[in-house]
Amino acid sequence: MSELIEVLTKDGSYSLRSLFFNENFHSLLGALEETKLKFTATSNLQRFKGKSLNVLDICFGLGYNSASLLNELIKQKSYLNLYALEIDKNPLEYSLRNESFLKLWAPKVKIIFESLYRKDYFEDQFFKCSILWGDAREKIKIIPSSFKFDLIYLDGFSPQKCPQVWTIEFLSKVTEKLNSQGYLITYSSSAAVRKTLRNLGLEIFTIKPSFKNRTFWSQGTVAIAKFDKNKFKPNLNFEKLSVMEEEHLLTKASIPYRDQNLNSSKHDIIKHRLKEQLLSNLVPTKKWREKWGMTKLALKS
Ligand SMILES: C[S@@+](CC[C@H](N)C(=O)[O-])C[C@H]1O[C@@H](n2cnc3c(N)ncnc32)[C@H](O)[C@@H]1O
Numbered sequence: 001m002s003e004l005i006e007v008l009t010k011d012g013s014y015s016l017r018s019l020f021f022n023e024n025f026h027s028l029l030g031a032l033e034e035t036k037l038k039f040t041a042t043s044n045l046q047r048f049k050g051k052s053l054n055v056l057d058i059c060f061g062l063g064y065n066s067a068s069l070l071n072e073l074i075k076q077k078s079y080l081n082l083y084a085l086e087i088d089k090n091p092l093e094y095s096l097r098n099e100s101f102l103k104l105w106a107p108k109v110k111i112i113f114e115s116l117y118r119k120d121y122f123e124d125q126f127f128k129c130s131i132l133w134g135d136a137r138e139k140i141k142i143i144p145s146s147f148k149f150d151l152i153y154l155d156g157f158s159p160q161k162c163p164q165v166w167t168i169e170f171l172s173k174v175t176e177k178l179n180s181q182g183y184l185i186t187y188s189s190s191a192a193v194r195k196t197l198r199n200l201g202l203e204i205f206t207i208k209p210s211f212k213n214r215t216f217w218s219q220g221t222v223a224i225a226k227f228d229k230n231k232f233k234p235n236l237n238f239e240k241l242s243v244m245e246e247e248h249l250l251t252k253a254s255i256p257y258r259d260q261n262l263n264s265s266k267h268d269i270i271k272h273r274l275k276e277q278l279l280s281n282l283v284p285t286k287k288w289r290e291k292w293g294m295t296k297l298a299l300k301s
Contacts, residue, residue, distance in 0.1 A: 035064040052079035060086035082129040085136040137262040148179040154186040163269040167259035178225035189218040191253035203227035205238040253285040
């Protein structure tokens with residue numbers, strides 16, 4: 001599973017490519033930039049200044065999302081309970097060897113990552129962090145059911161490459177762990193993922209493309225549990241879905257990924273979805289793409 005190749009992205013930050021999944025860990029435009037724009041800036045971390053929060057990082061990889069989070073929370077003196085899920089130890093081992101990755105963050109991030117690598121655990125006065133190694137579909141069950149998260153980062157490979165972490169059944173387990181008003185944040189703007197999150201009762205938003213990345217119509221999705229607009233703090237990074245995005249959810253692309261017992265192979269999940277798409281009366285995605293002049297590039301996730 002862990003044939004990995006080093007990739008230097010356009011903002012000068014390092015990432016990896018998985019030969020097993022045949023996909024990069026980050027956008028080639030910039031691993032650091034992707035983490036900051038899609039995950040950190042979207043998290044509204046100022047809400048937790050001097051306070052405590054619980055975060056779940058699914059598909060930890062090199063650890064960019066957790067590192068950037070820790071870096072901000074160190075500055076604003078927040079208290080954090082972090083759980084991370086990851087199947088492969090090699091990306092974290094790579095991060096710990098890569099000086100330019102480590103230099104991006106406060107020195108304490110390296111101490112925490114070393115402890116996660118050696119002991120799967122770190123604890124001090126401010127932070128309590130655990131990493132659970134293995135298939136996220138299994139390991140998520142170990143997190144005590146009473147434990148609820150203010151933020152969940154979902155950063156798996158794309159649904160076509162790693163559908164196991166985008167199914168109704170897995171997303172249902174994930175979203176039941178969200179606190180009321182908690183955010184699930186993902187880079188994916190897949191119609192299947194969005195429709196599933198909406199059907200699970202979450203309010204969904206689109207992460208706006210940055211000025212530099214205007215060729216993309218969205219940078220991902222934020223799904224908020226038990227959304228209450230009176231408690232919601234506006235965030236310039238995300239907004240309601242556009243008409244075009246709403247129409248995407250009416251097409252065959254919105255047919256969900258299914259994994260009834262949370263142990264299906266990638267092949268079976270994709271095969272069953274294709275069958276369901278063939279039998280479906282929903283609008284063919286091609287029609288939607290033609291109507292909105294959509295290119296394949298803009299549809300990656
Ligand atoms: C796109 S990369 C994650 C990028 C990451 N957030 C980072 O900062 O590097 C996807 C990660 O998901 C992990 N992964 C793939 N399938 C998994 C599974 N079933 N359970 C847990 N982790 C998985 C891969 O090993 C890989 O590290």
